[in-house]
Amino acid sequence: MKIKNFTCLQCGAADFERREGTRVACAYCHSLYEVPEKYFANLGNVIINKGAKVTFGKHSDVIINGSLEIESGAAVEFLGKITLLEKSSDETIEIAKKKLKRISEEN
Numbered sequence: 001m002k003i004k005n006f007t008c009l010q011c012g013a014a015d016f017e018r019r020e021g022t023r024v025a026c027a028y029c030h031s032l033y034e035v036p037e038k039y040f041a042n043l044g045n046v047i048i049n050k051g052a053k054v055t056f057g058k059h060s061d062v063i064i065n066g067s068l069e070i071e072s073g074a075a076v077e078f079l080g081k082i083t084l085l086e087k088s089s090d091e092t093i094e095i096a097k098k099k100l101k102r103i104s105e106e107n
């Protein structure tokens with residue numbers, strides 16, 4: 001899953017795996033983050049179309065029972081807080097960074 005406007009603070013990856021509760025782990029270096037419930041993209045059916053500009057404010061309370069699809073080109077800002085719970089080892093982060101670099105070079 002992707003979290004709009006949030007990349008892993010450790011390795012810069014934009015891909016996360018859902019863990020228990022409101023936790024997600026970086027798909028590359030496995031650093032663990034606690035994110036607000038409203039960030040989860042696979043629970044509802046809200047689609048934010050290309051060209052839309054949506055801001056979820058600091059105190060917004062957004063509950064989506066379906067999927068949240070954000071088309072590329074839509075500007076969506078999350079102002080809530082994401083907390084890093086568990087930092088991966090520096091070695092794992094380095095490997096993840098190298099992996100990411102390789103992917104971006106291939107594209």
Ligand SMILES: [Zn+2]
Pocket residue numbers: 008009010011012013026027028029030031096
């Ligand atoms: Zn990472």
